[in-house]
Every structure is written in C-alpha cells, then in structure tokens.
Amino acid sequence: MAAGCFYVSCLALGSLGSICLLFTAYWMHAWRGGFAWDKTLHMFNWHPVLMVAGMVVLYGAASLVYRLPQSWVGPKMPWKVLHAALHLAAFILTVLGLFAVFQYHNxxxxxxxxxxxxxxxxxxxxxFACQWCLGFSVFLLPWASExxxxxxxxxxxxxGASILSLAMASVISGINEKLIFSxxxxxxxxxxxxxxxxxxNCTGMLVVVFGLAVLYILLASPWKRPELGILTDRQPLLHDKE
Structure with missing residues (x-):
C-alpha cells in the first residue's frame, strides 16, 4: 500500500504541476494578449509562464528525484546526474523568464x-544559482571528501526547501502585482x-498547494532515501509491493 500511495501521490503532483503551468499560460493568453519575443508586453507574458515552469514545477520535480524508491538501490551517480540536470533545466527556464521581463522593462x-x-x-x-553550483561541485564531482x-x-x-518556499512567495506576489497593475x-x-x-487568484492558490505538497513529500520520513543503504521500519516502499 505504501508504494502504491507514493506513486499515486506522484501522479497527482505531476498533474497539479501541469495544471499550474497551463493555468498560467491560459491567463497570459486569454486576458493579456498572448506571447511574442519582441520586447513588447507580449514578451513580458513569457515571464510568469517560464518562472512557474522553472522555479516551481520543474524545480519541485527535481527535488523529488531521491524520493523515488528506484533511487534507493544501486549506484547513486545516475540519480545525482538526473537531479542536477533537472535543476539546470529549471535554472535555464528561470533565466529566460528573467530575460523576458528585463527586456520588456528596458x-x-x-x-x-x-x-x-x-x-x-x-x-x-x-x-538557486549558489545552491546548484555548490551541489555540482561538492556532491556531483568526485573531489569532495565524505x-x-x-x-x-x-x-x-x-x-533546497527554502528556495522552493521563496519561489512560491515570489509567484504569489508576482500574480498580485500583475493584477494590480493590469x-x-x-x-x-x-x-x-x-x-x-x-x-x-486560483492559479496562485494552486501553486501554493503544489509547493506545499512537494515540501510534504520531501519531509515525509517514510519516503526519504535510506542512508548508507540501510532500510528501517520508516522505509516501507521497497518492502511493500501491494
């Protein structure tokens, strides 16, 4: 049951993240005139979409890599690479989102x-940039000692958890600011x-629910990766096949 509950939670979380992104894109398309890459207001419209995609949805997915039971056994390096690659993709989307807003403002x-x-x-x-550089240099490269x-x-x-919390606060304040100005x-x-x-407003609330759900899965002890390959009663997912 525990494994089934975990994967159902992941499916629900993935669906919720997709809805957050789709709602943000629909808001910009339906009420704010759509998208372009021409330094106009339509270029600004990429900013909220890319920030939600990068700093919230993809960042949340990257944070949960080590909660997958498959990552608990075998070599850890492939999961480290996946974790770093997803965060890098999230950072690239974030930089593009910042570029869009700065270009429009300028x-x-x-x-x-x-x-x-x-x-x-x-x-x-x-x-986020400091976190990724630290993680890459210390946890991915082989030079650092145990x-x-x-x-x-x-x-x-x-x-990692703090950055996601700050990202949620940034999104909520950004939605509020955009509505006030518009x-x-x-x-x-x-x-x-x-x-x-x-x-x-509903889009903002969905982002909050998504972020809190990610934080819950990160902090839920039965779903944490066992240290040094040791399974305890708190780690039922590899034992429960129902």
Missing part, C-alpha cells in the same frame, strides 16, 4: 528591481474580482 523605460516581488524573485534566483559532503548536506537540503485603469477593478482576478 524597452518601455520601466524601472527594474524596485518592488518586493522583484526583490524576492532575484534573491530566490541568486540562492566528511565535507556530510557537513554540507543539511545546508543543501535546507536551502486592472488599476480597467472598468473592472481588482477589488470587484473580475473573471481575470478570480482565475489568477
């Missing part, structure tokens, strides 16, 4: 990095909850 002579949303976002990306890896692992795990001169003010506001 073209329209809009100030950069003045809002709380932008401060949260750039801090999250900076920590004592150094053991010393840094708790920090790596802590900042609807302030509209005939339907944000306070009246027009259909766009309801849809975008």
């Amino acid at each position: 073209q329209q002579k809009i100030a950069n990095l003045y809002s709380l949303h932008s401060w949260l976002g750039i801090t999250t990306v900076f920590l 004592w150094l890896r053991a010393l840094l692992k708790p920090f790596h795990v802590f900042f 609807l302030k001169n509209s005939t339907h003010q944000y306070s009246t909850l027009p259909s766009e506001a309801v849809f975008a």
Whole structure:
C-alpha cells in the first residue's frame, strides 16, 4: 500500500504541476494578449509562464528525484546526474523568464528591481544559482571528501526547501502585482474580482498547494532515501509491493 500511495501521490503532483503551468499560460493568453519575443508586453507574458515552469514545477520535480524508491538501490551517480540536470533545466527556464521581463522593462523605460516581488524573485534566483553550483561541485564531482559532503548536506537540503518556499512567495506576489497593475485603469477593478482576478487568484492558490505538497513529500520520513543503504521500519516502499 505504501508504494502504491507514493506513486499515486506522484501522479497527482505531476498533474497539479501541469495544471499550474497551463493555468498560467491560459491567463497570459486569454486576458493579456498572448506571447511574442519582441520586447513588447507580449514578451513580458513569457515571464510568469517560464518562472512557474522553472522555479516551481520543474524545480519541485527535481527535488523529488531521491524520493523515488528506484533511487534507493544501486549506484547513486545516475540519480545525482538526473537531479542536477533537472535543476539546470529549471535554472535555464528561470533565466529566460528573467530575460523576458528585463527586456520588456528596458524597452518601455520601466524601472527594474524596485518592488518586493522583484526583490524576492532575484534573491530566490541568486540562492538557486549558489545552491546548484555548490551541489555540482561538492556532491556531483568526485573531489569532495565524505566528511565535507556530510557537513554540507543539511545546508543543501535546507536551502533546497527554502528556495522552493521563496519561489512560491515570489509567484504569489508576482500574480498580485500583475493584477494590480493590469486592472488599476480597467472598468473592472481588482477589488470587484473580475473573471481575470478570480482565475489568477486560483492559479496562485494552486501553486501554493503544489509547493506545499512537494515540501510534504520531501519531509515525509517514510519516503526519504535510506542512508548508507540501510532500510528501517520508516522505509516501507521497497518492502511493500501491494
């Protein structure tokens, strides 16, 4: 039952992440005019889609690699490579999302990095870059000693969860900021909850649910990778085949 519950949870989480991404893309397409790569507002519309895809959905998937029971046995290196590769892909999407917003702002002579949303976002990306470089150099390359890896692992795990939490906060504040700016001169003010506001708010809530679900799976002890190949009563997934 435990293994079945785990895989059902992964399937539900994958579906929820896809819905978050699809909702964000639909919001930008249906209410904000769609997408382009021409330094106009349509280029800005890539920003929320790419940030949700990279910093939330793909980042969350990469974080859960070591929760797969298949990663508990055999060589660990292929899973390290997959973990690093997924995070690198998430970072590339994130950089493209930042490029889109900076290009639009610079073209329209809009100030950069003045809002709380932008401060949260750039801090999250900076920590993500540091986290990936640390993980690649210490945990993937063979030069680091076991004592150094053991010393840094708790920090790596802590900042991994913290970055996802900051990403959720950045997305929520970004959705709120976008709605305020977009609807302030509209005939339907944000306070009246027009259909766009309801849809975008629901998208933000889905992102929160997705992020909290990822954090739960990361912290749920029965689903943690056993250390040094030792299985305990807290690790039922490799024993439970029902």
